[in-house]
Amino acid sequence: MSGSMEFLLWTKGPMFNVAIAIFAIGLLVRIAEIFVLGRERNYAEPRASEWLPGLRTVFTRTVADPGTFKRAPFNVVVGWVWHIGFLIALLLFVPHIKLIESLTGLSWPALPNPIISMVTAVTLVALIATLIHRMTHPVKRRISTIEDYLVWTVVFAVVLTGFLAFNRMINPYPLVLGMHILSAEIMLILLPFTKLTHIFTLFIARWYNGAAFGRKGVQS
C-alpha cells in the first residue's frame, strides 16, 4: 500500500538521511577545498592587520553601496525583501526550530505563526517579481543560465509548498507536508553544487576581500 502518509514518512526518514548526508559531505568538500587551497602567498609587508577589516567587511557588505543601489534599485530592494523573508520563515517558525533542535540541540524563541505566514506570502510575491525581472530585463535575460532558473525553481518550490502546507491548502496534509520536505531536501542536495553555496561562501569571500584591503592599509 502506498499513500500520502508513506510518502511523508519516506521524506522524513530515508530521504532526509540521504539529503542531509549529501549536503554535509558536499558542502564540507567545497569549503575544505577553498581553505586548503588558500590564497597566493603575499610577500609584501603588511601595512595593517587583516583580522578586523576582514570581519568588518563580512558585515558591511550586507548593505549595498549607494552606487549599486542607484544602478539596480530593484535587485537591492527585492533581493533584500525575499532573502530576509526566507530567513525569517526558515529560522523563526516553530516546526523548523524543532527540527534544528533535534539535530543540534540548539533552540531559540519563535515568531507567532500568522506572522510567519504573512512573511512567507511577501517572500513568494518578491520571488515571482525576481523571476519576471530576470526574464524581462534585457541584460539579466541574456546572462541567465539554466542553473539560475533551476535555483529559482527550487527555492520557490520550498517556500510555496511550505506556505500551502502551513495554510493546509492541499489535502491530504501529509502529501503537501511531504512535498515541502522533499523540495527542501532537493534544495539541500543541490546547495553544495550550485550557486546556492553562496549561503556559506559569501562570508569567506567577504573576509578575503576585507582582509586583503586591511593588509594594504586602505579603507575596506
Next chain:
Amino acid sequence: MAARNATEKTLGESLRERGVSRRGFLKFCAATASMMALPPSMTSTIAAALEQARRPSVIWLSFQECTGCTESLTRSHAPTVEDLILDVISLDYHHTLQAAAGEAAELARVQAMKAHAGDYLVVVDGSLPGPDSNPGYSTVAGHSNYDMLMETVEHAAAVVAVGSCAAFGGLPHASPNPTGAVSVLDVVKHKPVVNVSGCPPIPMVITGVLAHYLIFGRLPELDAYHRPLAFFGQSIHDRCYRRPFYDKGLFAKSFDDEGARLGWCLYQLGCKGPSTYNACATMRWNDGTSWPVEAGHPCLGCAEPSFWDAGGFYQALSVPTSASGMTVLGAGAAGALVGGAVAALAKRRTKAEEARRQPVTVDELEQKL
C-alpha cells in the same frame, strides 16, 4: 451469541424487544445522520430504513491483535442504541465473545458462511502473517490466519477492517515486522474493504459504518486509505479546540508548564494531529466525555498507517524519524577530509610542476628558431 434465525427479524422488532423507545431510536437516527454528514431531513428515511433492515450476519475474525478494539466496542460506556445495534446484529462468530469453543465455534462460522453466502459481513481485527511468511505465527483452530481470512471473505458481501492492525498492519507490522504482518487490504483485493482505523477505533465509527450499510445497503464513501470519509474526512488538527493556540503560536513546552495548564497547543510535545485523520476531536471518547488532546496528551496519530514507525510520540511532527546530529557531523567530517585531500593533491601537483619547470630564455628560444 445471537441465534442464527435471529436474522429473520427486522432491526426495529429486535430493538423494541430490548426496550428501546421510539424516542431513543429516533435520537440515534438523527445522530447517525449528522455524523455521516447527511442533512437532518434524512433522519426519517434513516429511521424507516433501519426499522425494516434485516440484521446482517456478521463474522468477526480476530488475528494478530490485542483485543483492544473489541474492548473499545463492548466496554465503551453504558448500553446505548449503538451498542444494541451491535448486539442485535447477528454476530455469528467472534473468537473472543462467543460462548462456543473448539469445533463447535468453527462449525458456527462455516454454517453462517453457508446460510448467508453472498450477504454476510466479515469484520477483521488484527493483522495477519502475509502469504509469504511463516503461517505458524498466528493460527486459529489449526488454520493459518491467511487461509481463514481468504476462505471467509470468499462469499462475503464486504469486509470491515477494524483497528489500525487490520487496516494498516499496526503494531505487528512495525519495524522490523518479525511476523511479516500485512493488512487486510494487502491480501483482499476482490471484495469491498472498509478500513476503520484507530488504536482502538472510535466505537461510534464502527456502528456508523454498520448503520450506513443497513440504511443504504452499500458501504459509505471512502478516502484514499479506504476509510469512511464521513469520519476520516477531516484532520484532528482542523477540528481541534486547541487550534486557535496553534494559530496564535501559543504552545505547551512541557507537560506541567504554564502553557500546559492553560490548555495551549501540544504541537511541540509531539502532537500528530496535523497529519492524522479521525473523528476524535468531534465525537470524543467515553460517551463524549473527553479525548486525548482534551486530557492534555498529544495525538499519537494512531489512525494513520505506520504510526508506530512515524518517529517519537513526543517529538514534534517536523522532526526527522532517524537522522541525528551525529549523522550530519559524520558526513561533514567525511566531506572535509575528502575536500582537504583533493585540495592537498592539487597543491602537491602544482608544486611538482614548479619543480619540473625548465625556464627558457628569449635567447634560447631564438636560437632554436
